[in-house]
Amino acid sequence: xxxxxxxxxxxxxxxxxxxxxxxxxxxxxxxxxxxxxxxxxxxxxxxxxxxxxxxxxxxxxxxxxxxxxxxxxxxxxxxxxxxxxxxxxxxxxxxxxxxxxxxxxxxxxxxxxxxxxxxxxxxxxxxxxxxxxxxxxxxxxxxxxxxxxxxxxxxxxxxxxxxxxxxxxxxxxxxxxxxxxxxxxxxxxxxxxxxxxxxxxxxxxxxxxxxxxxxxxxxxxxxxxxxxxxxxxxxxxxxxxxxxxxxxxxxxxxxxxxxxxxxxxxxxxxxxxxxxxxxxxxxxxxxxxxxxxxxxxxxxxxxxxxxxxxxxxxxxxxxxxxxxxxxxxxxxxxxxxxxxxxxxxxxxxxxxxxxxxxxxxxxxxxxxxxxxxxxxxxxxxxxxxxxxxxxxxxxxxxxxxxxxxxxxxxxxxxxxxxxxxxxxxxxxxxxxxxxxxxxxxxxxxxxxxxxxxxxxxxxxxxxxxxxxxxxxxxxxxxxxxxxxxxxxxxxxxxxxxxxxxxxxxxxxxxxxxxxxxxxxxxxxxxxxxxxxxxxxxxxxxxxxxxxxxxxxxxxxxxxxxxxxxxxxxxxxxxxxxxxxxxxxxxxxxxxxxxxxxxxxxxxxxxxxxxxxxxxxxxxxxxxxxxxxxxxxxxxxxxxxxxxxxxxxxxxxxxxxxxxxxxxxxxxxxxxxxxxxxxxxxxxxxxxxxxxxxxxxxxxxxxxxxxxxxxxxxxxxxxxxxxxxxxxxxxxxxxxxxxxxxxxxxxxxxxxxxxxxxxxxxxxxxxxxxxxxxxxxxxxxxxxxxxxxxxxxxxxxxxxxxxxxxxxxxxxxxxxxxxxxxxxxxxxxxxxxxxxxxxxxxxxxxxxxxxxxxxxxxxxxxxxxxxxxxxxxxxxxxxxxxxxxxxxxxxxxxxxxxxxxxxxxxxxxxxxxxxxxxxxx
Numbered sequence: 001x002x003x004x005x006x007x008x009x010x011x012x013x014x015x016x017x018x019x020x021x022x023x024x025x026x027x028x029x030x031x032x033x034x035x036x037x038x039x040x041x042x043x044x045x046x047x048x049x050x051x052x053x054x055x056x057x058x059x060x061x062x063x064x065x066x067x068x069x070x071x072x073x074x075x076x077x078x079x080x081x082x083x084x085x086x087x088x089x090x091x092x093x094x095x096x097x098x099x100x101x102x103x104x105x106x107x108x109x110x111x112x113x114x115x116x117x118x119x120x121x122x123x124x125x126x127x128x129x130x131x132x133x134x135x136x137x138x139x140x141x142x143x144x145x146x147x148x149x150x151x152x153x154x155x156x157x158x159x160x161x162x163x164x165x166x167x168x169x170x171x172x173x174x175x176x177x178x179x180x181x182x183x184x185x186x187x188x189x190x191x192x193x194x195x196x197x198x199x200x201x202x203x204x205x206x207x208x209x210x211x212x213x214x215x216x217x218x219x220x221x222x223x224x225x226x227x228x229x230x231x232x233x234x235x236x237x238x239x240x241x242x243x244x245x246x247x248x249x250x251x252x253x254x255x256x257x258x259x260x261x262x263x264x265x266x267x268x269x270x271x272x273x274x275x276x277x278x279x280x281x282x283x284x285x286x287x288x289x290x291x292x293x294x295x296x297x298x299x300x301x302x303x304x305x306x307x308x309x310x311x312x313x314x315x316x317x318x319x320x321x322x323x324x325x326x327x328x329x330x331x332x333x334x335x336x337x338x339x340x341x342x343x344x345x346x347x348x349x350x351x352x353x354x355x356x357x358x359x360x361x362x363x364x365x366x367x368x369x370x371x372x373x374x375x376x377x378x379x380x381x382x383x384x385x386x387x388x389x390x391x392x393x394x395x396x397x398x399x400x401x402x403x404x405x406x407x408x409x410x411x412x413x414x415x416x417x418x419x420x421x422x423x424x425x426x427x428x429x430x431x432x433x434x435x436x437x438x439x440x441x442x443x444x445x446x447x448x449x450x451x452x453x454x455x456x457x458x459x460x461x462x463x464x465x466x467x468x469x470x471x472x473x474x475x476x477x478x479x480x481x482x483x484x485x486x487x488x489x490x491x492x493x494x495x496x497x498x499x500x501x502x503x504x505x506x507x508x509x510x511x512x513x514x515x516x517x518x519x520x521x522x523x524x525x526x527x528x529x530x531x532x533x534x535x536x537x538x539x540x541x542x543x544x545x546x547x548x549x550x551x552x553x554x555x556x557x558x559x560x561x562x563x564x565x566x567x568x569x570x571x572x573x574x575x576x577x578x579x580x581x582x583x584x585x586x587x588x589x590x591x592x593x594x595x596x597x598x599x600x601x602x603x604x605x606x607x608x609x610x611x612x613x614x615x616x617x618x619x620x621x622x623x624x625x626x627x628x629x630x631x632x633x634x635x636x637x638x639x640x641x642x643x644x645x646x647x648x649x650x651x652x653x654x655x656x657x658x659x660x661x662x663x664x665x666x667x668x669x670x671x672x673x674x675x676x677x678x679x680x681x682x683x684x685x686x687x688x689x690x691x692x693x694x695x696x697x698x699x700x701x702x703x704x705x706x707x708x709x710x711x712x713x714x715x716x717x718x719x720x721x722x723x724x725x726x727x728x729x730x731x732x733x734x735x736x737x738x739x740x741x742x743x744x745x746x747x748x749x750x751x752x753x754x755x756x757x758x759x760x761x762x763x764x765x766x767x768x769x770x771x772x773x774x775x776x777x778x779x780x781x782x783x784x785x786x787x788x789x790x791x792x793x794x795x796x797x798x799x800x801x802x803x804x805x806x807x808x809x810x811x812x813x814x815x816x817x818x819x820x821x822x823x824x825x826x827x828x829x830x831x832x833x834x835x836x837x838x839x840x841x842x843x844x845x846x847x848x849x850x851x852x853x854x855x856x857x858x859x860x861x862x863x864x865x866x867x868x869x870x871x872x873x874x875x876x877x878x879x880x881x882x883x884x885x886x887x888x889x890x891x892x893x894x895x896x897x898x899x900x901x902x903x904x905x906x907x908x909x910x911x912x913x914x915x916x917x918x919x920x
Contacts, residue, residue, distance in 0.1 A: 002014060005071055008067055018063050024091045024484055028056065040083060098384075111400075113390050116387040120384075137186060140238075152168065157182050160183040160306075163341075164370075172520070173527075173528040192241075195271045195273070195300050199280060200277075200310045205276075206274045206276055210244065231248070231262035232263075268296050280326060281629055288581055288582055288583075306343050307344050312347060313562055315564070317562075321565045324361045332579055346370070352561040363594075383527040384533050385555075387548065402510055410446075413506060421506070422488035424490045431490075443487070469651075470648055473671055505527075541896065543888045576617075580617075586616055634655060637688050639689070640693070655761040659760070663682070668699055699741075707834065707835070709730065713726045722772070723773070733762040738753050738754040763849035771836045779910065807842055809874050809908070811844070864916065873886055880901070882901040
């Protein structure tokens with residue numbers, strides 16, 4: 001049935017209505033309801049305003065906009081009743097962060113947890129002098145609620161207007177997007193052909209920016225030839241037509257959400273393209289095609305004026321190296337089309353070297369370079385950061401679990417009339433799912449006692465948010481958070497960057513996220529529109545416990561440097577072939593984009609594919625097959641069967657998660673936070689995991705084992721009676737040994753179930769490794785005997801800890817020497833390993849399936865330098881037993897145990913006597 005007015009419903013079966021509610025706030029809120037033949041559309045809630053004055057004294061209900069009469073409630077269907085129910089929680093108008101911090105400190109004292117408070121004072125920011133702007137732009141900024149610009153925004157606008165490349169490195173929520181969109185929109189309005197390109201590392205950021213751009217449109221009554229599709233909008237700005245569109249790959253996108261039709265409009269007329277770097281790489285291959293979308297791409301590139309590189313700090317290591325070559329290909333295409341006026345604008349979180357990274361990434365070093373805007377006094381709200389270290393359990397033998405303290409913290413937060421909105425960061429997706437369910441159960445009874453909510457109200461207070469959820473679920477979750485229908489989200493790092501949720505007040509980190517950049521990005525999710533509170537709860541892990549003992553040292557840690565390698569011969573060979581395809585087979589002035597020494601090396605090694613004539617490079621190789629920037633391997637979709645139909649629960653599940661969380665007989669919590677599912681079978685051909693709902697009191701966690709097998713040796717580097725070193729290919733095999741049944745109520749201890757019919761996930765990759773032979777192992781024992789006399793551990797544990805510490809120190813040195821990121825390579829060591837016939841060994845291998853990054857070759861080439869650097873890292877640190885500054889690594893799968901600092905120095909001295917060299 002339609003929504004029917006009690007007075008005029010007979011004559012007007014469809015119409016507009018106003019819903020009034022006082023549930024979230026006694027001052028009252030309203031929303032508009034549009035009843036049409038194709039259904040009901042509901043707008044967002046807004047506080048009652050003067051323009052709705054005639055409704056202010058009316059009780060809660062739905063009223064006809066035509067005659068102000070109420071509707072016939074008894075005519076509504078259950079579905080319509082559900083749609084019109086106000087699910088919001090109380091609004092938090094004022095957030096007293098000082099009072100909350102005081103309450104949390106009292107809680108810490110009561111439960112004997114160590115709590116350190118670090119205060120960040122509010123700063124209003126420095127405002128720019130009056131910036132000349134056309135009147136229409138001033139009016140638009142005022143309509144967006146912006147009456148004056150900050151100093152860094154003004155500096156960016158002026159420099160972009162003057163044609164400079166700019167890199168903005170300021171804190172979160174400092175208005176970076178406005179700083180570049182003002183001059184970009186200004187140019188697009190003034191020049192009807194000018195185009196702009198926005199690049200992000202993630203699809204979610206692209207969608208977020210697209211939503212912000214549409215706010216620049218003129219008022220509806222001023223619009224002319226307007227059009228809006230899923231992913232494309234044509235609207236007017238100051239009377240000038242502007243077409244804006246999103247470009248995504250279609251992999252793992254449900255049929256009804258695909259943007260194929262929208263992408264045709266984007267290519268044919270779009271002037272502001274928004275995409276991610278992964279898809280830009282694939283888009284460029286259409287430049288050589290006279291059909292399809294090729295002409296639209298060439299039109300766009302010929303008129304391209306601005307390239308925005310958002311979240312610059314994400315492009316470190318291997319991904320950054322690849323993106324740098326994609327951007328060089330983009331510049332080559334623009335140059336060939338006669339477009340030499342492209343400006344680059346980069347935005348970054350705090351890193352140590354933003355100007356260097358921007359210039360390396362774009363290849364603009366030594367040309368125009370970049371104007372850096374960083375270290376500015378960006379506006380910040382007052383923020384308290386609590387470093388929370390749980391105390392001992394009642395048995396006084398071990399620390400309490402972090403989640404036990406979390407429950408107490410949330411009980412403290414949500415009482416005394418406090419209703420802040422919260423974000424909780426966890427380390428994995430399964431924890432995000434399960435913890436959100438636990439919090440709902442705990443808070444439901446708590447809020448019945450302390451919050452004035454009915455105990456039987458079927459309310460979700462926290463929802464999970466992670467990469468495996470469908471796009472529709474993620475968007476609906478953020479919408480519920482912003483509308484006040486939930487208290488918060490439990491998320492992985494999927495919500496760490498970019499997406500602007502202004503309503504958050506409290507951020508809780510369940511453990512250190514692994515880098516200063518990640519910590520400050522996560523902490524920056526709160527305190528945007530008012531004061532914020534951040535709580536980092538430390539795990540019982542050596543690195544995090546070190547921070548607990550030295551909290552102020554943590555806050556003085558410098559930001560990490562980003563490093564990329566633009567001369568990697570393997571990557572260069574691949575992308576030069578792509579560039580040749582895009583440019584019709586000929587590269588002109590390639591040395592303007594690539595270092596000449598690296599270019600000569602690639603051409604010399606592939607002389608059958610390249611011919612050099614009068615400064616030009618002619619490509620005679622086969623047409624390249626475009627590979628994705630990241631080799632993820634096969635991904636799976638988790639589905640339930642409903643007759644012939646399928647409902648998607650999770651998507652883009654990688655192989656490693658598959659065997660841990662979605663193996664046959666695995667039980668897991670679904671995205672609705674209520675239903676548990678059991679895996680019935682895995683369809684390897686269709687890449688589907690078929691599951692069914694079950695009634696159960698447990699979930700499972702796969703017990704995964706990794707092993708390394710040497711596949712072949714491509715370059716034996718050293719071979720003698722003590723130590724061998726090789727480059728080659730290894731097979732990393734990950735298999736599910738069994739799983740643990742973890743009971744949801746916690747009273748029953750977990751049960752281990754062994755599996756026999758599991759299918760391992762394995763990938764081949766490139767590696768560099770050291771292997772001690774019998775003589776080498778005896779030398780190793782002899783080295784450590786002296787230290788053993790002064791220690792209480794056995795020789796084998798000391799040897800294991802010494803090799804482990806050496807492995808960590810070398811791994812710490814690799815990013816600076818090899819110019820990559822920690823995520824690009826993996827490493828392991830052992831005193832007795834099956835891969836090396838029971839001998840000690842150490843492996844450094846490419847994270848990417850199939851290898852191909854060239855990282856391990858450089859590790860082998862510069863291994864002597866790495867040993868010296870590792871020795872400096874350890875010996876220059878004043879600690880006695882090892883700390884994060886020398887041998888502890890956050891991402892260590894062995895939890896930084898065992899580690900032996902003194903033994904590591906002896907092993908490093910020993911290794912330098914056996915330099916890696918070519919085998920003759």
